[in-house]
Amino acid sequence: MKKISWIEISLKQYGGFAYNDLARVSLGRYFDVRLVLTPIQVFRKFRPLKFLEIMWRLARLKGESDVWIRNFYAVLTMPMDRTRGKQVVVRHHADFSGFPLISRPFFWILEKIFEHNAKKLDAIVVVSQYWKTYFEKKGFSNVYLIFNGFHLEDFEISQEEVNEFKKSWKLEGRPIIYLGNCQKPKGVKESWNALKDFHAHLVTSGRRMIQIPAQNLELEYRDYLKLLKASSVVVAMSRFQEGWSRTAHEAMLLKTPVIGSGRGGMRELLEGGQQMVCEDISKLKEMVEYLLANETARKEQGERGYRFASQFSKERFQEDWIRLVHKIL
The missing domain is CATH 3.40.50.2000 (Glycogen Phosphorylase B;)
Structure with missing residues (x-):
């Protein structure tokens, strides 16, 4: 059975997590899906140190898997880790305007690093046509649209x-x-x-x-x-x-x-x-x-x-994810 490793830095219950969780459950019916959790354990309060700890933990990832599925932060550290296999990112959006004003220039730089590293990805998964067009305009051709699914x-x-x-x-x-x-x-x-x-x-x-x-x-x-x-x-x-x-x-x-x-x-x-x-x-x-x-x-x-x-069922969602994994393997 093919192995999929899904990287998360947190299991907070937000919209993106619900999407990711359903994707793991859906793929788990046909593949060996492993959750790779790299949570903050030391610097829980001071944001700059929290970020550094996240980067350090992600950079230490290693191992072989048929597919690695990443978030934004795990793409930043991808050149430093020692993972082997096909590489996929899920981007729910690429807008940091909701972040504190003082941190936005920093995230602008991180986005540029992401775009550079993303050239080596096998697939960029987005959740709407808006973001598919956004990444295609930036020159990416391996962008796949998989809409949300619901029970x-x-x-x-x-x-x-x-x-x-x-x-x-x-x-x-x-x-x-x-x-x-x-x-x-x-x-x-x-x-x-x-x-x-x-x-x-x-x-x-x-x-x-x-x-x-x-x-x-x-x-x-x-x-x-x-x-x-x-x-x-x-x-x-x-x-x-x-x-x-x-x-x-x-x-x-x-x-x-x-x-x-x-x-x-x-x-x-x-x-x-x-x-x-x-x-x-x-x-x-x-x-x-x-x-x-x-x-x-x-x-x-x-x-x-x-x-x-009601067109966006969990069955449609599962079919789209399975189709993507088979395509990149």
Whole structure:
């Protein structure tokens, strides 16, 4: 059985991790897939030293595998490690504008190093046409588009479950507007400012990374899906060029209408599912107001979104990954 080694520096539960985890499970049905984890163990707080420790641990990787699958950081150290086999990177996006301003020049340099090292890769995997075009314009010809995949059965949530969820979190009596993951790059501050006068529950989720008066819920995945299902509208006003937008896609699978910034790969998702693209934050209030006032419009938009989003099954995702591995071997 062919061996695949998948390098990760962290197992934090974010959109990119969910993609990678499903890919490992999918490939594990046909290949010997090994997770190679190089977590921070010493410098957990001071960022410059954290970065140096990550680079040191990645540079010490060695061994033979038919395929090595890497992230951005593992490509930076690829010339220094002692791995043998086909080399693949998964890039969800290449936008560091959500990082602190002082660190952006540093990441610009790292991106140039990545582009130099990436010339020796056997495949660059991206998650949207936006990023496929981006890398092809930089002269790469070995770029492969593998869209996100989802367990469609996870999105079968009853109205009874929704009602119990709303009651348990005291979210009854008013419409729920979900603003996204509680992070500055996700545009939740701007969304809250635009919508704060609505008689509605404004909700974020995940670890609170920015202080806004919205109600923030730290939820297990099933309860997070119940939140999306219970919402009248999901707002995804990301400020950076998204790889795709799993949040928007998950909402569409639950037939909840989405209004999003359309940044990066998110645009093809929203336009494909005939959702609402809001490029100007000053227009957000008007767009949300329209959906809240029109139940028929909400339902029709939700149905359109579901028809498009439901094409992205885990079976399709698995077939695309297996096809890629067979092609490069």
